């Protein structure tokens with residue numbers, strides 16, 4: 001099915017079609033195996049790097065494609081169709097969440113050492129912000145980096161870090177100054193540094209093919225040159241870059257809703273209840289019509305946010321709205337899909353159960369729904 005938008009030209013449709021074929025042929029057949037193994041193979045990073053998917057928005061000078069956010073949106077929408085969301089999460093942490101800040105504020109040396117190998121899929125990247133005591137309240141983080149000679153000496157702990165069990169470097173939020181948002185900096189930490197440890201690999205409810213780890217920093221030393229941008233500006237960078245991360249989550253949600261819709265149609269037209277296809281019962285026709293209208297609203301709001309983000313430095317309001325709306329809606333769509341499938345929807349042999357579990361975290365990761373509401377309200381009511 002061709003996904004239409006006033007924003008898409010032929011090149012976007014072509015990109016989507018190529019990607020969809022790749023996902024169908026190379027990823028989907030392995031989804032069950034990777035889900036059961038609890039991790040997709042490391043080689044996928046290399047394969048995605050070769051195809052150019054890990055550097056869509058990044059400059060050609062470092063191996064990127066020099067494109068805009070539209071391609072990231074399409075990548076997210078299509079990747080989820082492999083039915084193993086962890087693949088999308090792992091790859092987008094690499095290509096968007098942990099590396100955007102290096103692209104925007106990093107030095108040429110940092111780009112050569114960290115960004116270029118991440119784009120090629122040779123080094124795996126993770127983003128380390130959340131701590132056991134501080135999640136939504138990023139300004140409260142306690143992991144500290146102090147200057148000693150030519151080094152930062154880092155001490156603290158992180159939790160819920162995607163790609164954390166096998167990352168080659170972590171884009172780390174650490175406190176280099178006073179309490180509060182102005183004391184936070186971003187530092188690039190190679191994971192072979194002495195004192196760095198990977199704690200438990202956390203067992204999750206869904207996204208089974210990606211990893212989530214606790215990380216420890218016991219006086220880890222890295223050169224002062226690993227500071228990204230300016231000291232004390234890390235919180236601002238995080239808030240700025242969360243826009244790309246949130247657009248990514250909204251796009252995953254839209255892609256999953258599209259995939260669920262296709263499952264609903266397929267099953268609802270095949271299964272007969274009381275002598276009629278499920279979708280011929282008026283109850284379901286109207287329920288699905290409402291749902292489809294909301295799905296379209298989520299998609300178009302996300303596209304509007306993407307357009308704003310491409311054209312302006314900040315689209316915080318629009319991106320927060322898209323993230324909130326799409327990531328809450330996808331949970332209801334998954335519930336509807338499960339209900340329409342009856343007992344079969346509860347069985348692992350249908351993709352619904354997996355999607356249902358995976359989307360439970362969509363209102364949590366990349367800023368919770370409550371935090372999105374706070375951002376929207378602050379802008380709309382307080383300013």
Ligand SMILES: Cc1cc2nc3c(=O)[nH]c(=O)nc-3n(C[C@H](O)[C@H](O)[C@H](O)COP(=O)(O)OP(=O)(O)OC[C@H]3O[C@@H](n4cnc5c(N)ncnc54)[C@H](O)[C@@H]3O)c2cc1C
Pocket residue numbers: 093126127128129130133134135136137159160161162163207212361364365366367368369370371374
């Ligand atoms: C699958 C997954 C992957 C993740 N990957 C990463 C990663 O790669 N890197 C990383 O750094 N982190 C990652 N995280 C962590 C994620 O960003 C945090 O879980 C999230 O920010 C919420 O923090 P918390 O879990 O500490 O919840 P808390 O901040 O403790 O929040 C608990 C509840 O309180 C609510 N709340 C918070 N503030 C307010 C408020 N002002 N008003 C009303 N309610 C409020 C929240 O919305 C939530 O419902 C990941 C999480 C998950 C689930």
